[in-house]
Amino acid sequence: MTANLTRRQILGMAALQTATVMGLTRIGLSPAAAADREPAGYVPAVVVGSGYGGAVAALRLAEAGVSTLVLEMGRAWDAPSSDGKVFCSTASPDRRSMWFRTRTAAPLASFLWLDVVNRDISPYPGVLDRVDHPGMSVYVGRGVGGGSLVNGGMAVTPDRAYFREVLPQVDADAMYGTWFPLANRMLGVNTVAPDWFESTEWYQFTRVSRAQAARAGLATTFVPNVYDFGHMQREAAGTATKSALAQEVIYGNNFGKRSLDRTYLAAALGTGKVTIETLSRVRAIRRDPDGSYVLTVAQTDLTGAVVATREVGCGALFLAAGSLGTTELLLRARETGALPDLSPAVGKGWAGNGNIMLGRANHLWNPTGARQSTIPVMGINDWNNAANPVFAEIAPLPIGLETWVSLYLAITRNPERGTFVYDPATDAAVLNWSRSQNQPSVAAAKSLFDRVNRANATIYRYDLFGGNRVFADDFCYHPLGGCVLGSATDAYGRANGYDGLYVVDGSLVPGSIGVNPFVTITALAERTMARVLAQDGIT
Ligand code: FAE
Numbered sequence: 001m002t003a004n005l006t007r008r009q010i011l012g013m014a015a016l017q018t019a020t021v022m023g024l025t026r027i028g029l030s031p032a033a034a035a036d037r038e039p040a041g042y043v044p045a046v047v048v049g050s051g052y053g054g055a056v057a058a059l060r061l062a063e064a065g066v067s068t069l070v071l072e073m074g075r076a077w078d079a080p081s082s083d084g085k086v087f088c089s090t091a092s093p094d095r096r097s098m099w100f101r102t103r104t105a106a107p108l109a110s111f112l113w114l115d116v117v118n119r120d121i122s123p124y125p126g127v128l129d130r131v132d133h134p135g136m137s138v139y140v141g142r143g144v145g146g147g148s149l150v151n152g153g154m155a156v157t158p159d160r161a162y163f164r165e166v167l168p169q170v171d172a173d174a175m176y177g178t179w180f181p182l183a184n185r186m187l188g189v190n191t192v193a194p195d196w197f198e199s200t201e202w203y204q205f206t207r208v209s210r211a212q213a214a215r216a217g218l219a220t221t222f223v224p225n226v227y228d229f230g231h232m233q234r235e236a237a238g239t240a241t242k243s244a245l246a247q248e249v250i251y252g253n254n255f256g257k258r259s260l261d262r263t264y265l266a267a268a269l270g271t272g273k274v275t276i277e278t279l280s281r282v283r284a285i286r287r288d289p290d291g292s293y294v295l296t297v298a299q300t301d302l303t304g305a306v307v308a309t310r311e312v313g314c315g316a317l318f319l320a321a322g323s324l325g326t327t328e329l330l331l332r333a334r335e336t337g338a339l340p341d342l343s344p345a346v347g348k349g350w351a352g353n354g355n356i357m358l359g360r361a362n363h364l365w366n367p368t369g370a371r372q373s374t375i376p377v378m379g380i381n382d383w384n385n386a387a388n389p390v391f392a393e394i395a396p397l398p399i400g401l402e403t404w405v406s407l408y409l410a411i412t413r414n415p416e417r418g419t420f421v422y423d424p425a426t427d428a429a430v431l432n433w434s435r436s437q438n439q440p441s442v443a444a445a446k447s448l449f450d451r452v453n454r455a456n457a458t459i460y461r462y463d464l465f466g467g468n469r470v471f472a473d474d475f476c477y478h479p480l481g482g483c484v485l486g487s488a489t490d491a492y493g494r495a496n497g498y499d500g501l502y503v504v505d506g507s508l509v510p511g512s513i514g515v516n517p518f519v520t521i522t523a524l525a526e527r528t529m530a531r532v533l534a535q536d537g538i539t
Contacts, residue, residue, distance in 0.1 A: 004188070008270025009262065013078070015269050016144065016261055016276075020079035025299070027076060027144070028275035043069040044539060046295060046314040048282045048329065051146020052518050053505030054320030055264035056186075056525035061318075062273035064533045069312065070265075070274060071297060073281035074099075074142030075125050077149055077252060078261060087127065087252025090374070091400065095122045097251040099129035099142050100304050106250070107139065107357060107475060109466040111399070125279065125302060127252050130475070131324055133431035136352065136418070136438075137475040139250075140322055144276055147322070147518065148259040150250050151477070152376050153226040154393060155189040156515035159383055163520075166510060169486040175523060183522035188258035189224045192377045196233055197222075202245055204369035206378045208362065209394040209406045213380045216455035218448070220378050223393065223516075226263075227375045231256040247398045249374035283309075285317070285329055286338040293317040293501065316500045316538045319483075320525075323350065323507040327420050327482030328429035330495070330503075335422035341497035342488075347420040349484040350431065351511030352476025354412035356438070356445040359397070359461035359470075360453065362404040372396040380408075382448055383514055389413045390448045391515055405461055409477065412444040417511050420482055438473040445471060478517050483507040485524070493528040500536075504528055 005013070011029060019027040045061050047054045050072040061068045080086050081096065088094045093104045104118040111117060128150045131138045141147040157180045164172050197203050210220045227244055234240035235256070243255040253259070268274045277297075284296040292313045299308040319326040330346045333339035362368060373396060380392040392410040397403050418433030453459060465472040483489060485508040488496060493508055495501040504525045506517060513520050532538065 006267060006270070009266040010270070012266035012269030013262060016076055016078045016266065020076045025278045025280065026275060027269065027278065029269055029272040041311060042292070042313040043067055044314065045069070045316045045318065046071060046293070046312060047318045047320055048295070049146060049319070049321035049325055049505065050144050050260070050265060050276060051141065051148065051320060051322055051505060052260065052521045053525045054146065054318070055260040055268065056522055057318040057320055057504050057529055058274050059264050059268040059271075060526070060529035060533060061538070062268050062271035064538070066273065066538055068274045069314070070276040071280045071282055071295070071312070072144055072276060072278050074127070074144065075278050075302075076144040076261070076276070077127060078144070085254050087248060087254050089247045090250055090398070091247045093119050093121060093251055095124035096126050097121060097128060098126040100125065105130045107472065108397075108464050110463060111403075113463045123304065125304065128250055133433065135435050135474070136431060136433045138324060138352070138479045139475060139477050140324065140479070144278060145260040145265060149252050151518065152249060152374070153257055154376055154516040155184065155187060155224045155226050155519050157184070157519050158513050158515045162383070162514045166513060167485060169491045170524070170527070174527065179523035179527045180519065182526050183519050184224075186263060187226050187519070187522060188228070188263055189226055189519070190229055191222055191224045192229045193233070194222070197377065200236055201369055201371050202236060202373040203377065204367070205372050205396055205406065206394045208366060208368050209380070210378060212406070212452055212456045212458070216451045218380050218382055218452070220394075221381045223377055223379050225375055225377060226258040227253070228256050228258060232373065232375065244373045244375045245371070247374060247400065282321070282329060284338060285333045287498070288313065291500065316502070316536075318502045318504050320505040322505055323479035323482050324429070326503055326505055326507040330483060330488075331420055331422045331429045332427065335424070339498060343496040345487040346483055347429070348417070348482070349487065349510045350418040350420060350433070350479070350481040351414060351416060353478030353480055353512055353517060354410075354414040354441045354444070355476040355478055356410045356412060356441045357395075357465070357472035358408055358410065358445060358449060359464045360406045360449065361459050361461050362406060363458065364404065367402050367404060368397070368406060370400060370402045372398040374398050380448070388444050388447045389514070390444050392445070392448065393516070408449070410441075410445040410448070411478070411514060411516070412441040413512060413514065414438070414441045416440060417481070435474060442471045442473050480506050480509040480513065480517060481511040484510045492531045493524070494532065502528065502532060
């Protein structure tokens with residue numbers, strides 16, 4: 001991987017690693033970096049959150065010469081723990097796995113109805129969070145790199161017709177001609193070599209699902225990824241340390257994955273214009289009479305205790321705390337009267353991209369393989385089925401044993417939307433979403449997989465998600481919306497009612513995009529940054 005890195009990225013990664021090894025919560029290239037030059041607690045630009053939207057904003061601000069402070073509530077994940085590894089595997093999770101929990105809460109709750117998946121852990125700012133709202137739990141990444149640290153790396157550009165339908169105010173020619181290609185390039189997207197895919201034991205599970213989909217008359221398609229497939233082939237050959245082939249994914253990958261701390265964020269730090277502060281949670285936003293924004297920031301330690309609370313002022317504020325985080329910050333600001341002129345649309349238009357997970361049981365003569373790569377590379381693509389659009393990623397179940405299970409994350413088209421309301425008693429945003437709102441998604445997934453089961457004389461698995469359920473309809477990986485582009489903001493993510501306040505993350509996408517969302521989030525952020533840096537006089 002190092003061969004393809006730019007000088008800036010190498011400098012940035014070194015800065016990240018040095019700071020993490022030393023246990024510092026302030027990461028920058030030099031003492032001259034943004035926040036250090038501004039002792040009075042003022043910086044020209046602040047970015048809240050370091051996922052996809054935040055990483056793009058930080059890099060483009062820095063390249064435009066704007067000193068920028070990135071505030072991230074999670075820790076940096078760039079130095080090994082005492083076991084020599086940065087992250088723990090899904091097979092043996094420890095405190096690094098999840099955000100302040102006493103027991104892991106993995107998406108797959110059980111196997112053969114047995115509680116063998118989850119483990120007791122000690123509370124710690126681990127890398128994967130499960131935020132539980134009534135009716136819906138949302139998985140998100142925590143740390144420098146946000147969701148890129150924990151996700152499956154599937155890098156999918158959406159179907160053009162559906163993109164136009166979902167975001168009609170965005171110029172599709174510019175997106176497909178400029179911003180999607182740029183996002184793919186910057187993220188380091190690549191595809192599995194077809195001949196290796198056809199022959200390796202590590203993707204037997206995918207080939208089995210492909211054949212079964214074909215028997216049902218369904219098309220499959222290769223899906224690009226940010227995991228370095230050259231590295232994966234070396235893992236299989238025994239010449240590189242295993243990560244995707246060693247059950248590493250939702251709690252982080254120790255090797256192979258081009259997460260944002262190796263791409264955008266490394267380049268941003270390498271400019272010398274960006275400082276990242278970790279374990280720094282933004283609690284409140286207000287505006288001073290001079291027009292600057294003032295953030296209340298809680299600095300926490302590794303036990304979660306608040307060790308300091310301070311204020312940071314800035315001229316331009318970019319919110320990139322993810323669909324849940326950004327929506328909560330803006331809703332709180334509006335409802336407490338701190339930013340009363342924010343749009344009534346803040347808090348609306350949320351959904352989980354129609355996510356439904358399910359498993360199928362194969363015949364004994366059709367094994368899926370004890371060895372499975374954690375990185376998905378193929379999907380069943382029935383999105384253009386007008387009656388029942390589904391895009392179902394063929395997911396691994398990498399437990400190191402033959403399971404005869406075919407697992408899927410189906411992305412469906414669900415018209416239902418949830419709304420966040422501010423609860424003054426807890427000072428938090430609560431999602432109004434009921435389980436019944438996921439019925440259209442369950443019905444769509446069922447319709448497609450009933451077809452697959454009929455064609456192959458197979459059945460569903462009932463033992464994986466608790467309560468004898470076939471369809472996991474109570475969690476999602478793809479939270480989208482809450483500050484929808486063109487309604488809570490203008491067509492470029494400028495918050496309605498407040499100049500200098502921008503939204504650049506998944507909260508802009510109105511609940512559904514039909515494919516895994518991070519390429520879309522990245523491309524939209526690139527489009528926003530190009531526009532506002534050209535027009536808004538940010539210095
Ligand atoms: P995100 O990446 O969530 O970053 C937000 C950041 O803000 C986080 O680092 C937070 O810790 C931080 N933050 C939140 N609140 C605050 C606050 N108040 N103060 C300071 N910091 C804060 O946002 N998508 C795909 O396209 N392909 C996949 O294969 C895929 N697989 C996934 C697998 C899993 C297990 C999960 C959880 C998600 C997956 N996703 C996948 C979804 C993808 O990671 C997600 O859409 C993006 O990460 C969202 O990007 P944002 O920039 O919106």
